[in-house]
Amino acid sequence: MTASTDDAFVVFDRVQKSYDGETLVVKDLNLSIGKGEFLTMLGPSGSGKTTCLMMLAGFETATHGDILLDGQPINNIPPHKRGIGMVFQNYALFPHMTVAENLAFPLEVRNIGKSEREAKVRRALDMVQMGDFGGRRPAQLSGGQQQRIALARALVFEPELVLMDEPLGALDKQLREHMQFEITRLAHNLGITTVYVTHDQTEALTMSDRVAVFDDGRIQQLAPPDELYEQPKNSFVAQFIGENNTLMGTVKEINDGVALVELDDGELIDAKPVNVAEPGERTLVSIRPERVEISKDRLSPDAHLIHAEVLEFIYMGDIYRTRLRVAGNEDFVIKTRNAPDQPRLKPGEKLEIGWLPEDCRALDA
């Protein structure tokens, strides 16, 4: 799905943004989004993701660099001429208009005839399964219903690009999961390009073709969800996406794509060097809780094992979550499937744990 600059639909080319002339909110952003792609901008608040979205929508101007839409620079095109659909965080449904009037608004300002307008509004309402609600006011709808209408309104004028600014933030968990599915389904069925901003990593992982992780005004990693989760490129991404165990250590040697890391308490482990190059470098080793093995069967005979002590055992239904003390780290968590062959560990129990070298990533410290 990775788009090269040539066939990209949206391109950020060395874009910078500053509000006060002193600090850069967005630093040298380069990003290409392919046609029909669902791209999510993920990051903590203040990371610059919403600013990027607003620049694309035209509500903020880039301090430096170009933004291209379908090959055309759009820096100087006002928002209403960009033809980009947008779903806002609080839906921004016009409270003084009915649902149908809200949907007809973008068509009206485009001077589309009444009958065609009505047909399109009806189709859009049916698309989000809200066909009977045309006469209601937004205030008479529930949050989920408003969300659907906001979506329908952003799509009713058939834009090629839709921007969504944390559209599910105000919904409860169940509804959010349902809407995640629905938005993805719609986006893929209609073949529209979607740029989706969120700070919820689950949302990012489940919905997107690619995720751009933002921090400190830069894209830290741009990758499909599985790659992002399993192969984080740096310690920020590793810690921001999903649950993660970290151990500090020093690289002893690197050979054959496997790094031998000496942890701070002297224990030795195998890790995959990601952005460490030289022996002697400090490193942050990251292991996902579910990739830690407590039985030796699946590990190679010469794998390094490490001592651990059980501190806490939590039964969570589908999984067991066990907190261990490992190499002085008391927040080392492992997750095991709730299965008949899996032991329930007791606090105080001592054991040896290990992992496949490729699951343990030696990152920048």
Next chain:
Amino acid sequence: MSTLNSSGPQTADAPTPDDAFHEATGLDARESQPPHGSGDGDGPVLAADGRPLKQSLKRALRAQKLRALMLIAPLLIFVLVTFIAPIADMLFRSVENQIVSDTLPRTTQALAGWDEDSGAMPPDNILAAFTYDMVAAAERKEHTRLGTRLNYEMTGISSLFRKTGRRVDDFGETYLDQFEALDPAWEEAKTWVRLMGDPDWLAANADWAAEADAAGRDFDKPAPPFELKPGIAAALPETADAYAEFARITQVEDEDNPAEEEPWAPVYLALFRDLAKQPAPDFAALAAPDRALLAPAAQAVPDFETVALADLYIKADEDWADPEVWKTIKAFSPDYTSGYFLASVDLQKTVDGVSAQPEDRQIYMLLFKRTLFMSMVIMGSCVLLGYPIAYLLSNLPMRTSNLLLILVLLPFWTSLLVRTSAWKVLLQQQGVINDILVWAHIVADDARLVMINNQFGTIVAMTHILLPFMILPLYSVMKTIPPSYVRAAKSLGATNWTAFWRVYFPQSVPGIGAGCILVFILAIGYYITPELVGGTTGTFISNRIAYHISSSLNWGLAAALGTILLAVVLILYWLYDRLVGIDNVSLG
């Protein structure tokens, strides 16, 4: 029903301002909660104690309501006593007219049967009644007040009453002289008091007089109120009535003893009229001494020299010959009158009905129209000037907007008088603006603009003064409109103007509504600014009301004008509610 069962007591769910109170009603409500599963049947829902749930709920809420009432009670009482009651009293004055019937009770009664189309003065019996009323009113010094009241309706009555009040106690002197000539006893106060007074009262009065003499100057025990002798009123109705009035006034107003004072001349007039009546009065019921006193008088009366009361009045002031005077008195005899209201709309009340005021006295309709028109103009200019400011304020960062808001509020911190006077300095012909225009050769020195003491000046000064009342509600409403609406509109393809007009403006309408109502209602009753800068063409109806309150003292007319103003505001408010909907008014 099921929600009631599952979510617990309703009363406890209701928001209460106070936790302690919450607990208190919670106890109550727990008792009234229906047992689980019992409420699914038909009929009213019952509480646990078998009473209807509604009733229980009401009882539980009563304490809450009572508490709320007690919290507002001090203010409520204050407002009632110092605001509502005076206003109600003022409004009542717009129809109240008891002064005529109170001051001239006999006349108003007698005039009821008078044919006002006769084209002449009323007959003697009405004039006699008027004489008794007038002499009593003159003694109480109330005739000038009545004259002032009637003068509102017919110019000149005031001086007529004042002049006549000085003379009316001589009316009947002719008869006084003739009765004295007949029997010097008539001159004696004692003769009168024995003839008229109740024997018991006479005794009590004599005791009181003796006590007063003995006590000297510091005596302050009230005299026993005069009472007529039984039967005398039947024999000599007018005389008894006139004498009783005399006795009461002597006692109350003059603090004298009627037993020692010679009656007014009009009492002799009454006596003459009683004795001259056909058929002759019947003295059979009277005691022998009274009969002995009255019989010779009754015999002599037909030979008395008479004098027509009409002539006496015309001699006092020839205006009395004008039947219009009497028509006016008759027209305003009832206790309640629509006269003030008619006058407020340039009409006048006559005995024949309602007619227009003479052209040169028609002023109020013009003033009402002008007040409404100028208030609308002021309201309109406040919207035009205030809307952009409020828009700017609501879109600026908090710090800047707070600073600018202070500038908006600055006029509030300056005295109204100072602000208005400042406009005088700026706008007058030798003022700052004219000087600058002349200096810049925009207007010639001899053609300086007249910008003050006219409508223009009033509109400028009042727009300035009332502008904050428009900006503040607009600002607070605009502040609540999220910027994402306009952004959404633009992202949907609307131009800046369409986004503003179709999306932003409709949401700011409640602020416009609130501002307009505030400004309009304030403007329509504004007084001080039009007074200072309005000249003759820029004054409002309120200035006229103030004039009647403080200068002409015609409170009834002022009250009627005020009532009409209030009614106009309420009607406009109602119209606004119908057209725009009062729900669409928001102060933020």
